[in-house]
Each structure stands twice: as C-alpha cells, then as structure tokens.
Amino acid sequence: MTRTQESPSASLDMAExxxxxxxxxxxxxxxxxxxxxxxxxxxxxxxxxxxxxDGRLVxxxxxxxxxxxxxxxxxxxxxxxxxxxxxRGMIVYGYKFRPLIx
Amino acid sequence: MxxxxxxxxxxxxxxxxxxxxxxxxxxxxxxxxxxxGLAQVEALYIGNAYGATFNQQTQLGPLIAHQLGxxxxxxxxxxxxxxxxxxxxxxGWLAVAAGAVRSALVLGVEKSTDTVGPxxxxxxxxxxxxxxxxxxxxxxxxMAGLLMRRYMHENQVELHQxxxxxxxxxxxxxxxxLAMYRNQLRAGAFAKAPMLAEPVSLFDSAPDADGxxxxxxxxxxxxxxxxxxxxxxxxxAVATACLTLQERRxxxxxxxxxxxxxxxxxxxxxxxxxxxxxxxxxxYTILTTLALEAMGLSEAGxxxxxxxxxxxxxxxxxxxxxxxxxxxxxxxxxxxxxxLYQAVEASLQLRGEAGENQxxxxxHAITQSVGGLGATVATHVLSASGD
Numbered sequence: 001m002t003r004t005q006e007s008p009s010a011s012l013d014m015a016e017x018x019x020x021x022x023x024x025x026x027x028x029x030x031x032x033x034x035x036x037x038x039x040x041x042x043x044x045x046x047x048x049x050x051x052x053x054d055g056r057l058v059x060x061x062x063x064x065x066x067x068x069x070x071x072x073x074x075x076x077x078x079x080x081x082x083x084x085x086x087x088r089g090m091i092v093y094g095y096k097f098r099p100l101i102x
Numbered sequence: 103m104x105x106x107x108x109x110x111x112x113x114x115x116x117x118x119x120x121x122x123x124x125x126x127x128x129x130x131x132x133x134x135x136x137x138x139g140l141a142q143v144e145a146l147y148i149g150n151a152y153g154a155t156f157n158q159q160t161q162l163g164p165l166i167a168h169q170l171g172x173x174x175x176x177x178x179x180x181x182x183x184x185x186x187x188x189x190x191x192x193x194g195w196l197a198v199a200a201g202a203v204r205s206a207l208v209l210g211v212e213k214s215t216d217t218v219g220p221x222x223x224x225x226x227x228x229x230x231x232x233x234x235x236x237x238x239x240x241x242x243x244x245m246a247g248l249l250m251r252r253y254m255h256e257n258q259v260e261l262h263q264x265x266x267x268x269x270x271x272x273x274x275x276x277x278x279x280l281a282m283y284r285n286q287l288r289a290g291a292f293a294k295a296p297m298l299a300e301p302v303s304l305f306d307s308a309p310d311a312d313g314x315x316x317x318x319x320x321x322x323x324x325x326x327x328x329x330x331x332x333x334x335x336x337x338x339a340v341a342t343a344c345l346t347l348q349e350r351r352x353x354x355x356x357x358x359x360x361x362x363x364x365x366x367x368x369x370x371x372x373x374x375x376x377x378x379x380x381x382x383x384x385x386y387t388i389l390t391t392l393a394l395e396a397m398g399l400s401e402a403g404x405x406x407x408x409x410x411x412x413x414x415x416x417x418x419x420x421x422x423x424x425x426x427x428x429x430x431x432x433x434x435x436x437x438x439x440x441x442l443y444q445a446v447e448a449s450l451q452l453r454g455e456a457g458e459n460q461x462x463x464x465x466h467a468i469t470q471s472v473g474g475l476g477a478t479v480a481t482h483v484l485s486a487s488g489d
Contacts, residue, residue: 028255030247030299032239036224039239047244047299049252049348057348059235059248071255082237094237 022077024050024097027057029069038083050075050097064098074100105198106325106332107484109138109318110446114280115434117215118312123150123157124169127211130314130442131170134207138318139328144203146170146177149190149210151438151473153179155225156217166209176203183229184385186210187315187441188340188471188480194319195338195482204324209316210439222310226437229474231346243307243386245347245475247299250388253354254301257403261301264387264406265292267424268305268431270413271384275428277458282311282434289412308385311434315442317449325487333449337366337483345477356389356476359396363470363481370466370483374398377483378464379451380422381444383472384429393470423461426451441471441480452486 027049035043046062046069062069063080075097082094111133113126127148135141146167153159163177180190187210194208217225223243227236230245253259268287275281287305295305325332341361347353367374374397384390391405399422400407408416408424416424427433427447430440448467450456456464464486471480 028248028252030244030251030302031297032241032244033298034223034241034243035220035239036227036236036241037220038224040220042239045239047238047240047248049248049353057353059240059245059346059348060238071251082239092237096238 022052024052024075026069026071026073026075027051028071029062038085048097061096062098063096069099076100103199103201104322105195105319105335106322106487107317107335107445107449108320108325108329108332109134109140110449111137112280112315112443112446113313115282115311115313115436118213119216123153123159123162123211123213124165126213126312126314127166127209128169130211130316131166131207131209134316134318140205140318142172143175143205143207143318145175145197145206146172147190147194147197147206147208148177148179149187149208149438149441150179150212151181151183151186151229152212152214152225155228156212156214162211166211182478183473184383184435184437184440185471185473185478185480186438188469188482189478191317191441191445191482192338192340192480195335198319198321205318205320207316207318208442209314210442211314212436212438213312214310214436215312226310234346234348241299242474243302244299246307246386246388247302249347249353249475250301250386253388253391256354259406262293264306264391264409266409266411266413266416267384267387267390268292270416271425271429271431274418274426274459275432278427278433281428281432282309283432302386306387308430308435311436313434313436313439313443315439315446317442317445331453332487333452334485334487335482336485337370337372337481339365339369340478340480341365342478343476345474347475354392355402356392356396356479358476358479359393359470359472362479363397363468366468366481366483370485372466372483377466377468378423379426379448379461379467380424381426381429381448381467381469382424383440383470384425384431385435385472389472389476390424392476393472418459418461426456426459426461441469444469444471445482445484448484452484
C-alpha cells in the first residue's frame with residue numbers, strides 16, 4: 001500500500017469531522033526530558049506509539065494523563081495544540097491521545 | 103575492480119570548540135593521505151549528517167577539498183543521518199570499484215557541540231520523519247526509548263540486563279587515547295543513570311561529539327606499491343527500511359540491518375562466523391541488541407543476552423568483539439563521521455596496529471553505520487590482505 005493509504009491521516013480526518021471517535025492501545029511510551037525547540041514549555045512530556053484499532057501505529061503525544069500509565073492501556077484521539085510556530089505565534093494543532101476515563 | 107584501504111586518519115573525539123568543521127576535516131584527511139603516502143586523490147566523498155543544521159554549512163566538498171589543497175577535484179557530501187559516514191564509504195567504494203576513479207579520500211566530519219540544548223535536539227531530529235514524528239515533539243532519543251520499552255515489554259527484559267553493552271564500550275574506550283569518555287562504567291550504575299527518554303538513560307545513549315575520520319581508497323593493483331598491509335573492502339552494501347517506526351511491519355526487526363549485512367557478507371564470500379571484529383552502531387543499547395538479532399547472531403528477542411556478565415562475550419577477548427575502540431558510546435558519536443571512525447578502527451585491527459585495543463589474530467571485520475532507528479544501514483566487510 002502507498003504511504004497515503006497507510007497513514008493515520010484518514011483516522012485524523014474522521015476525528016476532526018467528529019464523525020467517529022478514534023481509539024487505540026499503548027504500543028509503547030516514553031518521557032521526553034530533552035525537548036526540541038517549540039516543545040520546551042511542555043517538557044517533560046510523554047510521547048507514544050499508539051496501535052489504532054484499525055491496526056495502524058501512530059506516533060503522538062499523550063495528554064490529560066493523571067497518574068500512572070501502562071503498556072496496552074486504552075487511549076482515544078483528541079485534537080490539541082502541538083506547538084506555537086515562531087515568534088508570530090501561529091498555533092499548530094494536531095492529534096494527541098488521552099487515557100480513556102475509567 | 104577490488105578496492106583497498108591504504109590510508110587511515112582520525113582526530114580525537116570530543117568538544118572541539120576552537121576548531122571549525124574544515125580544520126577538523128583537514129587534520130583527519132591529511133593524516134590519511136600521509137598514511138597512504140599520497141599527496142593527491144581523484145575524488146573526495148564526505149560523510150556529514152547535520153552540517154546544515156548544526157553549522158549552517160553545506161557544500162563541504164569544495165570547502166574541505168580546498169582546505170586539503172586537493173585542487174578542483176570531484177568532491178561532495180553523502181547524507182543519510184548517522185549513517186552518512188557509511189554511505190560515503192559506499193560511494194567511494196562504488197567509484198573505485200567501477201573504475202571511474204583510481205583513488206579517493208572518504209572523509210567523515212561532524213561538529214555537533216557548538217549547538218546546545220533544544221537547538222541540538224532539533225538539529226538532530228531532521229533525520230526523523232518531519233510530518234509524522236518530529237511534528238509531535240519526537241527526538242531520536244525518544245524514538246529509541248519507544249523501541250526499547252516495547253522490546254523490554256515483549257521479551258520480559260529488565261533495564262539492568264542491557265548494562266554489559268555500555269560496560270564493554272567503556273572498557274574498550276578507556277584504552278583509546280582518542281575517545282571522548284575514557285571512564286570505566288561501574289557495575290550497577292547503568293540502571294540508576296539519569297533518564298533522557300525512559301528507559302534510555304545517559305549511560306545508554308552515545309554522546310554527541312565533534313570529530314573527523316578518513317580513509318584512502320585505491321584500486322587493488324595500486325595498493326601493494328603504496329603500503330605493506332593494504333586492507334581489502336570485500337563487501338559493501340546499503341539497505342533502507344521505512345523512515346518512520348510506525349510504518350514498519352515489525353518495529354523491533356531491523357530489516358535494513360539484515361539486508362545490508364547479508365549482501366555484504368555474500369559479496370565477500372564469508373559467513374558471519376568468519377568475522378573477528380564488529381564495529382556496530384551502538385548509539386543506543388537497543389540498536390546494538392536489535393542489530394545482533396537482525397544479523398542472525400541471536401534469535402529474535404535474545405540479542406540482549408550478549409550483554410550478560412559485563413559483556414564478557416563481546417569483549418576484545420570474547421567470541422564476538424564489539425566496539426573495540428569504545429564504539430559510539432565511549433569513543434563518542436560525531437554523527438556523520440562515525441562510519442569512518444569504524445572503518446579506521448577496523449582497519450587498524452586488521453593491520454595489527456590497534457595497540458592496547460588489539461583483537462588478536464583479527465582477519466575479517468564488519469562495520470555497520472545506521473541512520474535514524476535503522477532506516478538507512480551501510481554494512482562493510484573489511485579483510486586483512488593476503489587472506
């Protein structure tokens with residue numbers, strides 16, 4: 001399959017349209033202690049590989065994490081601010097994942 | 103046309119704040135040319151990963167050719183992230199093997215440490231996928247952390263069980279006068295080190311460094327007139343995998359390591375058992391682990407076992423000596439130059455000129471240069487002449 005067909009953008013588009021919720025499980029996660037430019041204010045933050053329910057993996061930050069997280073935890077896609085682009089302050093939005101409310 | 107290495111040179115690895123990228127390259131290049139007894143080569147191939155982002159400098163070809171007084175020869179940069187040095191060696195090999203040039207200088211150089219903090223993380227992250235990884239705040243170390251945690255989860259491996267890879271690297275680096283960190287790693291310290299991207303810690307991740315290393319390649323029929331012990335490059339291969347981890351069918355399998363190692367060995371007519379020295383891309387212990395598995399030296403999920411007992415089996419006098427001059431972890435990781443440090447170190451081993459780091463009776467060596475988390479992999483097989 002081509003990259004476009006395999007990419008998570010289809011799921012993202014669905015989430016943006018509000019057509020459906022996108023769920024997945026934590027394939028892996030880490031905490032970024034040495035952030036790149038544009039992410040300094042958020043550090044330390046959690047980055048994850050999420051296995052979407054349709055079988056694809058996606059790289060994204062975790063958000064709204066309250067307490068411990070674990071491998072295999074259920075998460076859902078949400079739209080969040082990723083970073084602020086440059087001094088003019090253009091806000092870049094994208095997808096993050098949050099644990100399902102138990 | 104068979105290709106021989108007839109000259110080697112390298113600078114010490116560390117923080118070279120007082121010297122520019124051209125000056126570092128000049129030192130390594132001059133040492134390699136002097137070692138070969140040559141004043142001129144027909145072409146210059148440069149391994150450099152982050153000149154554009156660390157140094158705001160491209161066109162290293164003309165810059166370094168001029169610095170070395172090589173006139174207007176063919177000279178350009180080969181880029182493949184941290185595999186830049188390995189692909190530069192491949193390019194030099196192709197040119198000489200094809201008969202397009204009779205002699206070439208292959209030179210890796212990186213000047214990382216003028217850029218610090220978040221700017222350095224950003225500068226290095228250009229070798230990840232911009233649209234799917236770095237846009238989300240990913241760094242190279244964070245992606246290694248994701249891979250390592252998954253590996254530990256799937257195979258029930260604990261953090262301290264990777265320690266032997268770093269202990270071995272520092273044990274060897276302590277004897278290398280050019281290494282960046284010559285300290286030994288105390289047993290038990292690894293799992294307590296400060297985390298960079300859990301489970302990847304300061305004692306797991308190789309340090310960014312400045313340095314330059316170079317080899318002179320010539321057609322084999324020229325080699326024996328130049329030096330007493332030319333080294334034969336008898337296998338050369340580059341393979342690629344998906345740039346992102348998320349698009350790989352099995353993220354814990356480094357397909358490009360498998361493919362490039364198999365191609366290079368087949369070309370050399372050798373088996374993995376014939377190899378005496380391994381210079382692998384130990385930027386993170388998880389990369390060493392997965393490379394050992396992909397090359398068939400372990401079953402999937404068992405590569406970490408090579409680290410057992412302080413890395414006794416990968417020590418200079420073990421079954422499979424790895425990182426014999428300290429590897430990226432202790433010698434240091436001048437990104438685009440590491441592939442050439444490996445080539446120089448392996449050549450010294452095969453010449454019997456490795457001093458305190460000598461692996462006794464070494465006849466064949468593998469050098470492996472990895473870009474990103476296994477996206478580009480260059481594997482070379484080097485052999486002592488007359489074997």
